[in-house]
Amino acid sequence: MNNTTTVAVFGGTGFVGKNIVDMLRADGFDVHIFSRSTGCDLLNLNATSxxxxxxxxxxxxxxxAIVGSVNYVSDFAADVVDANMRMILNAYKVAQQLRDGILINPVANCAYPGIMDLYEEQHMWDGPIHPSVLSYGxxxxxxxxxxxCYxxxxxxxxxxxVVPNIYGPFDSTNPNKTHALNALVIKFVKAVKNRDESVEIWGTGKPIREWLYVKDFARIVSEVVRDRMDLVQPVNIAQKSGFSVIEIVDAIRDVVxxxxxxxxxxxxxxxxxxxxMDDRCFRAKFPDFQFTDLNNGIAETVAYYREIL
Ligand SMILES: NC(=O)c1ccc[n+]([C@@H]2O[C@H](COP(=O)([O-])OP(=O)(O)OC[C@H]3O[C@@H](n4cnc5c(N)ncnc54)[C@H](OP(=O)(O)O)[C@@H]3O)[C@@H](O)[C@H]2O)c1
Known part of the structure; x- marks a missing residue:
């Protein structure tokens, strides 16, 4: 594929979107950002079309997306459902009108059933979404x-x-919006700066999550575009390994x-x-992909927040 392929990124000013925009541009694609702050409201179908x-x-x-912490998607549950439903409906309407365009969706893995040992693509519908993320999931x-259907x-x-918890540079610093690992990095970078003696962690620290460095995800999107990959079924962007919040906290404490x-x-x-998440589909489609080691990803994230805080 030649590198003048044109790509529109809805939400290209957000955390994931900005990293994807930067990666696609670095790889030579013609990238255009569409978000409210660049004058395009996806809730307005006619203008977006x-x-x-x-x-x-x-x-x-x-x-x-309109998304945030577990508290945010619960406190603003109706707003979250309303805005996100209308945005995805409009995204598909626009893709339908475009006819020959291909829509790439990052799908947060809160779409999976809340209680499941291993998230496998074919079992997405085998149980209810966890109540804590009902609105967004x-x-x-x-x-x-x-x-x-489209x-x-x-x-x-x-x-x-289908993507797990993402971390890395360019996330919001609003505590209601920041994603879990980034929020922890911010707490510890600030604690060291302010010489605080104690840091409070939200929750018990026991939940186990898979953590994806945002630049890895951006590289995957760029590969999908570059290689014209035809992925018909949803694919987990998976490493099949999880770390508890306590383990993440220990890794961050060491770095800061x-x-x-x-x-x-x-x-x-x-x-x-x-x-x-199960990684069999991922490995079949991306056999050589190397994920960033968690400690290196955390170190880069700490360096970013040290710079901006
Ligand atoms: N971050 C993660 O850990 C994670 C994990 C899995 C999946 N994902 C998925 O990645 C996607 C992006 O998440 P994110 O973390 O990057 O969110 P984010 O940082 O909150 O960014 C959301 C983006 O959406 C734009 N936006 C909001 N309302 C809009 C509207 N009405 N019209 C046009 N643009 C609008 C925002 O820009 P404006 O304010 O300028 O409109 C912003 O660019 C979501 O689908 C999310 O589920 C994220």
Whole structure:
């Protein structure tokens, strides 16, 4: 594929979107950002359609979302369902109108059942979403329904990459919005700076999660575009390994050099006990992909937050 392929990134100003935009541009693609702060509200179908039909991108990467911490998606549950449903409906309408465009969706793995030992793609529908993420997770499942229905009726092609907790540079620093690992890095970088003696961790620290460095995900999206990958079924972007919040805290403490004490505030919800994804589909499609080692990813994330805080 030549490198003048045009890509539109909805939500290209957000955490995941900005990293994808930077990676695609570094790889030579013609990338255009669509978000409210660049003058495109995905809730406005007519305006978004007009802008996209004028550009005629080959790929639409949909990183637009209203999302935040477990508390945020619970406290603002109705707003979260309302905005995200309407955005994904409009994204599919736009893709339908575009006819020959391909929609790439990062699908947060809160779409999976809350209680499951290993998240396997074929078992996505085998149980209820965890109550702590009901609002947001339901809309992520609906992405997969829309993918199937728009493919069936209109031949719309979409690629659904199911992703775990992502961390790394360019996340929001708003405590309601920051993603889990980044929020921990921020706490420890600030604690060292302020010479705090103690850091409070939200929840018990026991939940096990899979952690994906954001630049790895951006590299995968770029590979999908570059190699014109045709991924019909959802694919877990999976390492099949999980680390508890306590293990992550220890790794961050080592990097930042925090020697104070920890308190765990169990009044904050833990969410699902374990989220680890099966990697068989991933390895079949991306046999040579090398993930960033967790300690290196954390070190780069700490360096980023030291710079901006
Ligand atoms: N971060 C993670 O750990 C993680 C994990 C798995 C999956 N994901 C998925 O990755 C995607 C992006 O998440 P994120 O963490 O990057 O979120 P984020 O940092 O909150 O970014 C959201 C983006 O959506 C844009 N947006 C919001 N409302 C919009 C609207 N009405 N019209 C157009 N753009 C709108 C925002 O820009 P404006 O404010 O300028 O509109 C922003 O660019 C989501 O689908 C999320 O589920 C993220």
């Amino acid at each position: 007009a802008a996209i039909l004028q550009l005629r991108p080959r790929y639409l990467v949909n990183c637009a 339901s809309t992520r499942r609906m992405m997969l329904v829309l993918a199937e 493919a069936r009726q209109f031949g719309v092609r979409s690629i659904n990459l 050099g925090f020697t104070g004490t920890l308190t765990f505030n169990s009044r904050y919800p833990d969410g699902a006990p374990k989220k680890v």
